[in-house]
Amino acid sequence: MNWLSAVQHLHDTATPGVLVTVAAVRGHAPREAGAKMVVSLETSWDSVGGGNLEATATERARAMLTVSATAPELLTLRLTDAASNEHGRQCCGGEVTLLLEPLQTVRPHVAIFGVGHVGLELGLILSRLPLNLHLVDSRAAQLTPERLAPLQGGAARTEIHHSPIPEMTLHELPPGSHILILTHDHAEDAALCDAALRRPELGFIGLIGSAVKWIRFQDQLRREGHTDADLARITTPIGLPGIVGKTPAVIAVGVAAQLVQRLEADGAATLHPLSSASQSAQHRPAQHQTPQRQP
Known part of the structure; x- marks a missing residue:
């Protein structure tokens, strides 16, 4: 060779x-x-x-x-x-x-939970970086090839997870994975926060939402047995401080910048592809299914 x-x-x-x-x-x-x-x-x-x-x-x-x-x-x-x-x-x-x-051959794993307006914009930005990018949503309509087509052709290796129980996909991610929680459902967000805190080996955990939402989540997570030290692992509101715009694209830019800061601080990657020859991320994205949540 x-x-x-x-x-x-x-x-x-x-x-x-x-x-x-x-x-x-x-x-x-x-x-x-x-x-x-x-x-x-x-x-x-x-x-x-x-x-x-x-x-x-x-x-x-x-x-x-x-x-x-x-x-x-x-x-x-x-x-x-x-x-x-x-x-x-x-x-x-x-x-x-x-x-x-x-x-820089070891790619960080980044999972976006919730591929709605913000999640899609964030995925578009992160797809240009040499990451293992996981797109997770409980709604199949958010993960159609037509909707995700703009994310293809970048440096990221993209895996698509249709997961009616998103926390099951979280449990499958490798140690050190970075978690971005942006779903359409506060109950899903809360379940993902609980599941993420039960994995101390995960990296960055970011949660979208208001101060009021976080107050409620803290009460709920404490009832689930999490300590104040556990709760401190979650960054919320997600995104660089000082950015006040609320459009999906502006929020996504702030979140992506905050994540890049964390990756660079960890020394996980320079976030530059090795070469055009190494951009094997242009393969068709992998598709994953998880079982339905039982009523």
Whole structure:
């Protein structure tokens, strides 16, 4: 597998990796400037020259992966008898500078519960980012291909969940998922808040609504056994403070900006696609169904 295919493989499998590029060469070296390899914690693909040069680069790349580094690094190595040769001697006589770039291959999971006016506008914005985007609604009419067509073709991988009991879909999301609760029904919102608070491993939990709504929800959630510390995990009203517009598009912009702040603070992603080749999100979105709520 060459380095480009390896990048796509890591992207498809959400596996962390580092792209190593020969950035500059002085004198003789085993590979030319522009040569690349890809390193994961378990293996590597392609080559920047073998020997001590490549072994040192691999070791450094894996050290970066171990600490979840996000910033690129330069590594300069001399290929002479006098240089440090921990992994063997290379006597080409030159000097090689390598660029080590952590690949943003692990996509955050973001779930929008409620694909009404605000949810649709929010989905349109987030579909342009390299996320695993889950669109969840109890109403099948909100999830038709025609209605969601504007969300296709972006960087996000979209999964559509028709879920008459939305909290069941919430339980299926992976740890670290970010939850945006925007449904048309306060009872659904309350059930989702309760379910989200029972999963301490979730990320951001945002709830749309007024101060009066939140006061009522707090009383209800406390009766369900949640503490004040639990309730503090929910951000409401959702969206950046200071934005007063109430149109769906304006609300969506504020919510998306607040979520991006959280993602960047977590170091989860730079929110830039790897390349046009890696935008495999243009596949047809996955469809999911959950059982009907019993009367």
